[in-house]
Amino acid sequence: MRAKVNLAEKFSLFDELWSPKVIAQMNHVQFKLVKIQGEFTWHSHEDTDEVFMVISGDMVIEFRDKTVELSAGEMFVIPKGVEHKPYAETQCQVMIIEPEGVVNTGDAGGALTAENDVWI
Amino acid sequence: MRAKVNLAEKFSLFDELWSPKVIAQMNHVQFKLVKIQGEFTWHSHEDTDEVFMVISGDMVIEFRDKTVELSAGEMFVIPKGVEHKPYAETQCQVMIIEPEGVVNTGDAGGALTAENDVWI
16 A cells, blocks of 8 residues: 655655656556646547646646636546647646556657656 | 536535535546545445545544545545545545446445435
8 A cells, every 4th residue: 555645745846847747546547746837739648538637826728629727626627539738827736637658748749748657 | 528627616516424426537437526524434445446635624544454644635545455444523525536336335335325426
């Protein structure tokens, strides 16, 4: 049995942006913390839904046909296969929940692709 | 695509204790809110891990060999098959994350068994 996880403590362990860190796993689902600021890449995940839960700050998820604004205490489920682009004007702390193996840039790849399955 | 979910708003919609309400689903994983106070039943879930994430207040998860105290901003993964008993001295707001179909009292049943798959 792993130890309990304190989100603020885990966020204090890294500064990189757009680089999700795994903090827990339930069955094959991973819980990842990420700090974001600025614009990410348009991408989608063909095989899975993805959850964004904002822990502190504000962010925007752009879709091709709408924009969703999220603040601390709010969450959103991005359906599989749907193109999206996360954005945050100032730094925002987010928990991402998705199956293990999911790469942050999905089908798009590129410079913002982070190493996967990095635990802290 | 479902609307975004505001946790505080969803918590304001119900008062019952020990009665998880589904607020979101990612693939076959459900996100449930529950208000707890007092002692729950010893039970386990034979087929799945289960995540407790404390949103406000404090709670305790008793295991046969140890006790884990959780406060707001902390989470814990209960491994499948492991007996546990949640407890909260004063009301505590919790998010439970687990596959759809999981019953709150697991293998134990009894009076605290809540209706499953109730969305708010």
